[in-house]
Structures are given as C-alpha cells and as structure tokens.
Amino acid sequence: MIVLLAMVARFFRYRKCGSRCWWNRTKSAAVAQYRLSNFPFFGKFRRSESSNSTLVLYLHFPPKTGLSAKMHRSEEEENGGHDVEWRRNRYPSPRQRQRRTASGDHGMTVQCGIFLKTTSPHIVEVLGTCGLDFAVVDAEHAPFDRAAIDLMILAGRAAGLPIFVRVPDDRHSTLLSALDMGAAGLLVPHVDSAAQAAEIVRNTRFSTGQRGYSGGPRYAGYGSLGMAEALRRGDEAVILAQIESGLAVEECEAIAATPGIDGVFIGRSDLSLSIGEASASTPAVIAATRRIIAAGIAANKRVGMFVASPEEGAKFAPLGADWFVIGSDQSILRQGARNVAAFATQQKKGHAA
Numbered sequence: 034m035i036v037l038l039a040m041v042a043r044f045f046r047y048r049k050c051g052s053r054c055w056w057n058r059t060k061s062a063a064v065a066q067y068r069l070s071n072f073p074f075f076g077k078f079r080r081s082e083s084s085n086s087t088l089v090l091y092l093h094f095p096p097k098t099g100l101s102a103k104m105h106r107s108e109e110e111e112n113g114g115h116d117v118e119w120r121r122n123r124y125p126s127p128r129q130r131q132r133r134t135a136s137g138d139h140g141m142t143v144q145c146g147i148f149l150k151t152t153s154p155h156i157v158e159v160l161g162t163c164g165l166d167f168a169v170v171d172a173e174h175a176p177f178d179r180a181a182i183d184l185m186i187l188a189g190r191a192a193g194l195p196i197f198v199r200v201p202d203d204r205h206s207t208l209l210s211a212l213d214m215g216a217a218g219l220l221v222p223h224v225d226s227a228a229q230a231a232e233i234v235r236n237t238r239f240s241t242g243q244r245g246y247s248g249g250p251r252y253a254g255y256g257s258l259g260m261a262e263a264l265r266r267g268d269e270a271v272i273l274a275q276i277e278s279g280l281a282v283e284e285c286e287a288i289a290a291t292p293g294i295d296g297v298f299i300g301r302s303d304l305s306l307s308i309g310e311a312s313a314s315t316p317a318v319i320a321a322t323r324r325i326i327a328a329g330i331a332a333n334k335r336v337g338m339f340v341a342s343p344e345e346g347a348k349f350a351p352l353g354a355d356w357f358v359i360g361s362d363q364s365i366l367r368q369g370a371r372n373v374a375a376f377a378t379q380q381k382k383g384h385a386a
Contacts, residue, residue, distance in 0.1 A: 168196055219270065322338070
C-alpha cells in the first residue's frame with residue numbers, strides 16, 4: 034500500500050498537506066489526505082474553499098479490525114459542512130453521555146467521577162486510562178487559576194475524559210471563561226433560588242440566554258466550526274446547580290425545574306452547616322438529601338452528589354442519585370500511600386519479631 038501511494042504521489046507531483054503528509058488512524062479507518070495539483074482519477078475529492086486551484090483527495094484504507102461506515106462519512110458530515118481538512122473525533126458530548134436508559138423509573142445511567150484538587154494535567158492523563166465517566170476540576174476549593182483550568186481541560190480532551198469545572202462563583206465572566214475553554218459542564222455552587230438558576234442559564238446558553246460568543250476558543254474548534262455549529266456545541270455543556278443551604282432545599286423543586294438546568298448537585302457538608310448540623314449523616318440532612326433527589330427525579334434531571342466511597346454511593350443510588358463524585362485525586366493518593374505505609378509497618382514488625 035505504501036508503494037502504491039508513492040507511485041501515485043510521484044505521478045501527480047503532489048504537494049503534501051501542511052508541512053508534511055500526516056495520518057489520523059481511528060478505530061475503523063486510516064485516512065491519508067493529499068493536495069494534488071492535477072485532477073485526481075480516484076478517491077473522494079472536492080475543491081477547497083480556501084484555494085480555487087487546489088483539489089483535496091481523500092484516500093481511505095481499511096483498518097486492521099472491522100470497517101465502520103460511521104468513520105467513513107464525508108468531510109461535510111464529519112465537520113458540520115465547514116472547510117476543515119481533518120479533525121479527530123471528540124469524546125462523546127456531555128449530552129450524549131447523559132442520555133437515558135430504557136429501564137428503571139428514573140432511567141438515568143449512573144455516572145461516576147472524582148474531584149481534581151491538584152493542578153497537574155498529568156493526573157488527568159492517568160485518570161483517562163481508568164474508565165471514569167468524568168472528572169471535576171474543583172476551582173472553588175483548590176488553587177486553580179484560569180491557566181491551570183485550561184491545561185486540565187486540554188489534558189482531558191487528549192485523554193478522552195470529560196472535564197467539568199466547579200467554578201468559584203456564578204459571575205458571567207467566570208462561567209464564560211470555563212465554557213470557552215471547552216469544559217464539558219459546570220458545577221455552580223450555592224444556588225439558592227430558581228431566579229438565580231435562571232440567571233445562570235441566561236449566562237451559559239446561546240439559544241435561550243445571553244452567553245457571549247466568540248468563534249476563537251477551544252469549544253468552537255479555534256474558528257474552524259463556523260458560527261452555527263459552534264453555537265450548537267456550546268449549548269451541549271451540562272449545567273448543574275449545587276444545592277447546599279436550607280434556603281436552597283426549600284427552593285429545590287423550582288431550581289430543578291428551571292429550563293436549561295441539567296441537574297442538581299447535593300452539597301451535604303455546607304448544607305449540614307446551614308441547618309445547624311455537625312454531620313452530613315444526621316436525620317435532618319438525610320431528609321433534605323431525599324427531598325433534593327426527589328425534586329431532581331420529578332424534573333427529569335440529573336441528581337449528583339459527593340460521596341467519600343463507592344460503598345456510600347451505593348446507599349444513595351437506589352434513591353435516584355445517578356451522578357457521583359467519589360473522592361478526589363488527593364484522597365486516592367492518600368489511600369494508596371497509607372496502604373504502602375501499612376505494608377511497610379507490617380514487614381518491620383515481622384522482622385522485629
């Protein structure tokens with residue numbers, strides 16, 4: 034096959050795309066793209082909008098395993114009808130990932146992720162190998178500035194791991210910044226009323242709100258998508274309202290029902306303090322948690338919450354919670370280190386005996 038390509042290239046005295054010909058091997062196809070100065074006699078081609086004298090030829094080759102018609106869609110289908118030479122498929126959109134299953138009363142597929150507290154994109158790369166559904170950059174309680182958040186989202190895109198951002202506040206500029214960087218969604222803390230939830234929607238949606246538009250950021254493909262496609266993708270971001278006060282519990286039904294809010298997230302620690310409880314496991318906090326879960330189910334929305342372990346999550350999943358943040362990178366690191374330390378202590382005792 035390589036010899037054939039070389040013969041074709043020499044015959045047509047081709048120019049390679051960009052600096053050199055490059056490849057993008059997917060699960061079902063390897064695509065070689067060449068720009069030819071003469072008329073091609075085979076393959077899929079069209080005239081480039083950027084140069085009237087250049088034709089684009091696509092050569093499709095079968096992969097090692099299976100052939101998928103999906104990966105052989107035309108450039109127009111793959112890129113939304115815009116003049117983009119090639120772009121690797123993104124991970125499934127947040128809304129694709131949260132589609133409902135056919136079984137169960139609530140029907141949401143349960144998803145699990147962790148909080149990211151450490152400003153290192155390498156951690157995101159590692160987590161991308163573990164099968165998590167998402168990770169949440171905790172910009173509310175951890176030292177993430179705008180540049181650090183940008184690197185975490187960039188790493189998430191490379192690793193195929195959707196990155197949500199728990200923003201420090203609900204200001205328009207804060208929400209816009211995280212979304213422009215390409216966050217899969219936002220976790221907005223301290224949402225206490227339906228009016229506040231509606232304002233958050235206005236500041237995060239194009240179609241039903243007033244989110245500021247620029248075609249240059251990452252979410253818009255750095256100007257490659259065109260305005261219509263960028264607007265569509267921008268509105269795919271998942272917006273979760275964090276309910277964590279006594280006032281918010283009283284408003285939870287209205288907050289969950291707010292159009293444009295994709296789900297609620299239960300912040301049991303601050304909720305406990307707000308209602309005068311010293312623990313998240315008291316009967317009053319459990320009752321409030323149940324009410325918030327019921328509100329989310331009634332509104333057909335996601336119901337998220339933080340739990341310290343999978344075992345704790347298993348207690349709330351039957352109630353209808355379906356989006357679990359289980360621990361953090363710090364807690365996982367600490368647990369692993371403690372296990373190593375415990376082993377070392379055991380070995381030392383054995384030698385002493």
